[in-house]
Amino acid sequence: MTEGGRWVGAPVPRKEDEALLTGHARFIDDMEPVPGLRHAALLRSPHAHADIVSVDISNAVSHPGVHGVVTGVDISAATRPIPSAVRVPIDYYPMAVDKVRYAGEPVALVAAEDRYVAEDALELIEVEYRPLPPVMDLDAAMDDDSPLLHEAVGSNVVHHRSFRYGDPETAFAEADRVVRLDWTFPRYSSTPMETYGAVAQFEPAPDRYTIWSNFQGPFILHALMCGALGVPGNRLRLITSPQSGGSFGIKQGMYPYMVLLAAASRLLGVPLKWIEDRLEHLVGSSAASNREDAVEAAFRNDGTLIGLKFLNVVDVGAFIRAPEPASVYRMHSASNGAYRVGNIYVDNRLVTTNRLPIGLNRGYGGPQFFFALERAMDAGARALGIDIAEIRRRNFIPRDSFPYRAPAGAIYDAGDYEAGLDRALELAGYEELRAGRDRARDEGRLFGIGMATAIEPSGSNMAYVTLAQTPEERARAGGRSGGLGTCTISVDPTGSVTVKTVSTPAGQGHATVAAQVAADALGLTPDDIDVVTEVDTLTGAWSLASGNYANRFSSVVIDAIGEAARLVADKVRAVAAEDLEVAAEDVELADGTARVVGVPEKALPFRRVAAKTHWHPAGLPDGMTPGIFETAIVSPPGLGPPDERDRVASAVTFGFICDLAAVEIDRGTGRVEVRKYVSVHDVGNVLNPLIVEGQILGGFAHGVGGALMEEMVYDEEGNPLSGTFADYLCVTAPEMPALTVGHVDTPSPHTALGAKGMGDGCSMLAPTAIANAVADALGREDVDPPFTLNRVWDLVADGGGAG
Amino acid sequence: MLRIKPGTRHRVTVTVNGRRHGGFAEARTLLSDFLRHELKLFGTHVGCEHGVCGACTVNIDGRAVRSCLRFAVQVDGAEIGTVEGLAEGGSLSPLQEAFRRHHALQCGFCTAGILISATQFLETNPDPTEDEVRDMLSGHICRCTGYEGMVRAILDVAGGSS
Amino acid sequence: MKPAPFEYCRADTLDEALELMAEFGSDASALAGGMSLGPMLNMRLARPAAVIDINPVESLAGIAADGGVLETGALCRQVDALASPLIAESVPLLAEALPFVGHFQTRNRGTLGGSVCHADPSAEIPLALVALGGEVVVQRKGRARTIAADDFFDGIFATAREPDELVTALRWPRATAGTGCAFDEIAQRQGDFAIAAVAAAATVDPDGGLSAVSLGLGGIEDRPVLADLSGFVGAPATAETAAGAAALAADRADPIEDPKASAAYRRQLVRVLGARALERAFDRAGAAPC
Incomplete structure (x- = not known):
């Protein structure tokens, strides 16, 4: 508990931990929810781009232990294509039908008595492919004469929109200095330790599907799955496993596989279980987008940033898979970052290539966006001879300007960016750090300092992805807005409290924080409260935005929990008031009791009062409904649709992050050693400092991995070269630099508890802060992650380090 | 000499966490699958099945090893320790307690293997340096925590026992 | 899977x-x-x-000194080798290489013989064996033969072992007075297969000149190789000599290219790691048997 006697804000140890530590927590592969399961394995394309000439399944079907085989042709007959917000003629089925478009794309499914036999049978399927030229290079993919992934589209550029805010042309014309960086951002993925897994069951009369999985929806994707399977929402029941072994966005990308399994269950007449293996995951799940972008920043000589141009070329992979192109638009309405700049031009081109389709990944669009903006800030500082901290200070949105309407529509709720910067400089010992850099350079060492700041949008407006459509297209499609959060709290006849959220946590401690919030409202302890985070779309309260993404727990869901708890508290107080013979306003819930304010000895046990609503309806106050089963649906403020000038309030809260990195590069080996890393966060009011710190450390690990070693590499033929965990290099304990964390927390006026979302954290900034430090160390701006040994040594050998 | 033809099932008896268990396995059945799907001990998790991630680490005859790189038929008669056996008498071990205290786990999927490794590591090296702890942890992948809480937890327990 | x-x-x-x-x-x-x-x-x-x-074959798990040679059974676990005072004393190069082999959890089970049999070009144990001029003992029914390590490794995952032969032991020359050795490697992550690994050995005369010097290279070519540094015999055991010898080894190497590293980078690593390792080996040779 905090000193103020509240659970919210205290470092409450997690409710989730004991089951996880003792091996009793249940994950999807531990579950056998229906009898008669068969086990599925997928045959995947070895080619990046090829026509499927024929698929012969006869030997596989007759293999002992095999129940049946399903091909892409079967799936295309049993489902409808999955659409996205980009209206182009792409038929996206979860299994290749007549051609394969990435190495790893599913081509056939075998159902067998166990996974071993299913894999045996995969080897008996004979597929004849006619290889097509692979499309791997983004520039070449945009050429008129490039081979096409989707002939009907007529181009590999499946989406192209430009946006203007303010007057960017004049700003660039009047600038004293324009800095341009052409940059490449690598494709990487958060690779949760638990892979995708699902059990799908089809039942006839009427047709209905139930899918148990570690999916992190339902989100808008439930509706898309219903469309693909041709059933109304009440006949596609999604149930999540009690625990999910990490996600970071990636597990949103499994919904096409859920459609595939559901359809295959129908075709084969048995429930199917599929647990993706790690090799499948690394070629067939999802990844963040790789980019070949350019950024231009227009400065005055005093460092004032007066204009920005973002020229984005995004590799979406083989299909544009919903919710894409959201990754390109998530940051769009905050394209000014933490700065006052009002003149912004954005050009987005989305290109299909023969790579795995992209999707949600930690930081979702943030790492790429801030790479452009914050690399330009450091480069601008160097070009103008201004310190990297000072140039930011001169451009920050002032602390007295909140709420701040950004040029592209975001409404920043609260912040004090300069205080965050000051805290980072203080924690870094910035003056001494700079002096150390000078000394190192005098000794001939390669030492650099880099900085990056971010605003962290949380609690997404469901409408922002419709920026991919023109205002006219949006008008035709009908209105979209909002990002509803839901929660149900019940008190059963024994007087015990259960909180149900639809936030599909994958390790973020939602149960603990939900219990803290409810405990404060009900005068109980978190241990008194049970929290159910399993989703059941048929029996629980949920809405379009429900799920786990975009930091929505502490920016939206938490308010639904608070509201549901308030409804429960009001009812308990009203019941107690009658028994205590006082007014309801005079009753408070505290210490497990309902008691008269100021007269603590006049108290009734919470459990007894609550239980009375079940046991003795006739004894309740007039007009009160019996029982306690309160559902709250909250609609975060201000999340309207995009306006005709493409401005949209894209999120509920906007945190702030200021990262500072110091690196030293070994001239001999190219090894980048992170000597210091400081990260200051504004997460609004902290709900649980233990969990906040854990999220920051975890996001940092993803950012460090992206900066230093993680990359999904393909060769020119489209063969994945990072298809095992020996080749896709997740950062391990010895590589993790020490992280110094600081806080400058400004409460959000947009949430009841003043909290902001905060899960992306340093995953958005570490690649950029480290890149800026590498650029500083080498005295050159053409540095792109990942900063692997060989890549960095090439830069050193190429004359880097002159500065 | 023992020979098990492909496709036949062989009786395997092991002691897991002090209790005798029996089940059937084919020659090719991975120990990780045998523990989970034959003995229904789901606390051991599978993360990569090629020996890199460490999620499936169990203790066999005193040593922490990958259960995805062992065939079930190889462990007939062995003493196996899994995460389910770490809390004795229903109370968390000091290491489990420290993991909780230091927020050393988030999704908890990798945790079982790490606890098994760290427990045996501390038996062989009761007072490790931070570098030694990190080196031991390099045999595991965690995607949630950045490893910091684990390092603190292991050092905390080591400090307490030395 | x-x-x-x-x-x-x-x-x-x-x-x-x-x-x-x-x-x-x-x-x-x-x-x-x-x-x-x-x-x-x-x-x-x-x-x-x-x-x-073959794990139940206990006779293959031992570590035994045999005159000037230390013999390790093929089944000797890496963790047991790492803990062996006999190996620390007699084959210090192997002792220094072993912590680079995989991880705590894989060394608990992985064997010396298995690593040699697998013949990954960047593996540490094969490199140490080649660098020290060790031997591999292979047996088939009714016949045993001993193959010089340098002849054993044929290429990536390829060895001179016949299909019906079993590697049963490795023979390591024991360190002698006046000889020093050093092992080093670089990988993107700790415990990964090395991009480049070096194993240096040197014998230094009482007057500070080199009477023998060698540098084994792992991860550079398709098998562990020994650079010919005979031209440096007689040279002073100094940092300059170490750098020169490593540079020569780098120039003469024929490095592979893969997504992790270019040939030029691998040469660079031989230069940098080789010089550091040779220098350390010189120091140790001058001090005492390491």
């Missing part, structure tokens, strides 16, 4: 193991620690008809 079907054969004695090797020949894989074979089976990259489990 499950292995294809195979017959499991458990050998309880060396004779049984050799019997099985004779029966299956190239259709069999001998299973020691399984740290390399296991992933290959799980990925179905290896599809032997039979897996011959």
